[in-house]
Amino acid sequence: MRYFLVISVFLLLQSCYYDNEQDLYPVGSGGCDTLNLSYQTHILPIISSKCQSCHGSVSPNGSLSLMTHAQIKAAEVKVRDRINRSPGDPQLMPKTDKLPACQIRQLELWYNDGAPNN
Template sequence: MKKTLAALACLLGLALLTMPSSCYYDNEEDLYGPGTGNCDTTTIRYSVEVKQILAANCNNCHLPGGSTYSGIPFETHAQFQEVALNGKLVDRINNQAAPMPQTGLMDKCSRQKLEAWVNAGAPNN
């Protein structure tokens, strides 16, 4: 009974949040390899895809003029690579308790793209 309730709660969470981390470790890349579904993660370049995601979701805080720029700037590749390689980037973009951006997790595909880039060693490509 308890299990059924938990499963129901999870399903409800699924319907409401689309991706509750408590239900399922949702990493499509690990499960199926890159480029499955509608999310193409085969070519992720810092100069193109990564910068687009940053521009759309992070720049108003982490880039010049942004509220966090003085403390945590993501202006150069080296600056962004640091949080990529020390694990903070992948943690925070998937951390529902302390999400980046602060307003809530990005869509799954944007997160998968950043993760693919991190897994490739966060190159300056």
């Protein structure tokens, strides 16, 4: 019985030790993956699903094509401005569907990092 208790306490402490947030949610705070951001894995999927329908290669809206890494990188100042506007602002991009906070954060951190093509 005594051993059983000792082992139980040991297991309890072990499980507490492993139940920390980093191990359970290895994606940074609030479930938003902000670690080791990659152009291919994080950035391109946002741009292709939320922007490229209008900012494609053939006569893009606003004369701004966001199809290649170079184009997305070069548009940094404008993109940062437009995705951060308030809902209802006619300059917001996408206009009626502000990006989730996590995607805005990922784009900003990636730009802060020099917009690597990784």
